[in-house]
Amino acid sequence: MTQATLDFYNFSYSELVELLDKEFGATKFRANQMFEWVYRKGVTDFEQMTNIGRDLRERLSQRFVFPKARIHDRQISTDGTRKYLFEVEGGDLVEAVMIKQLKRMTLCVSSQVGCAMACSFCRTGTMGLKRSLSTSEILRQVNGVIEDAKNFGDSFSNIVFMGMGEPLHNYDGVTRAVRNLTNSIGYGMSPRKVTVSTSGLVPQMRKLAESGVAVSLAVSLNATTDETRTEVMPVNKRWPIKELLAAVKDFPVGPRKKVTIEYVMLGGLNDTDADMKRLVGLMRGLPVKVNLIPYNDNAGLGFNSPARDWVFTWQRYLNDHGIQAFIRWSKGADIAAACGQLATDSRKEPRPSRLPVLQEDGQQAAA
Ligand code: SF4
Numbered sequence: 001m002t003q004a005t006l007d008f009y010n011f012s013y014s015e016l017v018e019l020l021d022k023e024f025g026a027t028k029f030r031a032n033q034m035f036e037w038v039y040r041k042g043v044t045d046f047e048q049m050t051n052i053g054r055d056l057r058e059r060l061s062q063r064f065v066f067p068k069a070r071i072h073d074r075q076i077s078t079d080g081t082r083k084y085l086f087e088v089e090g091g092d093l094v095e096a097v098m099i100k101q102l103k104r105m106t107l108c109v110s111s112q113v114g115c116a117m118a119c120s121f122c123r124t125g126t127m128g129l130k131r132s133l134s135t136s137e138i139l140r141q142v143n144g145v146i147e148d149a150k151n152f153g154d155s156f157s158n159i160v161f162m163g164m165g166e167p168l169h170n171y172d173g174v175t176r177a178v179r180n181l182t183n184s185i186g187y188g189m190s191p192r193k194v195t196v197s198t199s200g201l202v203p204q205m206r207k208l209a210e211s212g213v214a215v216s217l218a219v220s221l222n223a224t225t226d227e228t229r230t231e232v233m234p235v236n237k238r239w240p241i242k243e244l245l246a247a248v249k250d251f252p253v254g255p256r257k258k259v260t261i262e263y264v265m266l267g268g269l270n271d272t273d274a275d276m277k278r279l280v281g282l283m284r285g286l287p288v289k290v291n292l293i294p295y296n297d298n299a300g301l302g303f304n305s306p307a308r309d310w311v312f313t314w315q316r317y318l319n320d321h322g323i324q325a326f327i328r329w330s331k332g333a334d335i336a337a338a339c340g341q342l343a344t345d346s347r348k349e350p351r352p353s354r355l356p357v358l359q360e361d362g363q364q365a366a367a
Helices: 013-024 028-040 054-063 135-149 167-182 202-211 226-232 241-250 273-283 308-320
Strands: 070-076 082-087 093-100 105-108 112-114 129-132 158-161 194-198 216-220 259-265 288-294 325-327
Touching: 013 028, 013 054, 013 167, 070 135, 082 135, 093 112, 093 135, 105 135, 129 167, 135 167, 158 167, 167 194, 167 202, 194 202, 194 259, 202 216, 202 241, 216 241, 273 288, 273 308, 288 308, 308 325
Parallel strands: 105 158, 158 194, 194 216, 216 259, 259 288, 288 325
Antiparallel strands: 070 082, 082 093, 093 105, 112 129
């Protein structure tokens, strides 16, 4: 009986070491070589992995496959942001966005097809959850963008899990991807440059904190009272603000590093004068910086954008009270790649979904 093939991208380094030992009688050294060929050099043809003996190469090639990314569509914004629609297993479609910033590009990837969290300001939240992506489906978004970026002569320096889905609701798939992204013989990215963003799944935040997976954390707060937060983020019913911020406080950030608090400003709903003052109180004593994200009312979900001057007032107020605050203006709004706009109809033509984060480097001068 022929054995089923294995998708290489679904293995973390330690899982590969274990499999090579068990099935091939090969040492850890072979796992190092394979990781280097695949992730550092982009080589997926065993014939070219010339420092691995011919016999072993032959056996490995019968067992492993390296699925290619399938780009279904790509749109380019006038601001240089690029939105990709990837076809994953079963014909589902997910989005990834290359966000153009002042000095760098950030890649925003999806972790699920749809999302169960139902945040009311987010298009993906209207889709419901279809399924979680495998680690391979996540890494194929990265691989596909790396390949396509050659056409533009650019690359990304940061990756954020802020596309479709709640990353911590796909804990295993996402943390395995993070391990490979940050492994020095994997993609070799610094954990500071890989960010997982959560709507506030407190048990998974604590699990991540204890797991030893080095990664940056962002938390979507988006309100200063439980009443408003529950209205826009139903997850708050289960884990209200107090419990959420206690988990933020306990998250191991390391020296000179902070958890990012994302605050989508919904005009007239969560951006009042009282909210601004309460936010300072909530942030006091926490190892955090705040990203203010002016809501993009193109998303058509019935919320308003805040006034531009008011956004700057918030930033100044937070900074004056010792809370580091940045403004993240939407990018790619013309191609529906901006925050709150990502949402595909999972198998059909793209209807933009929520998304990514915007960015400039946040200062007024750059806005
Ligand atoms: S904002 Fe994030 S967690 Fe909330 S529904 Fe959208 S994708 Fe899901």
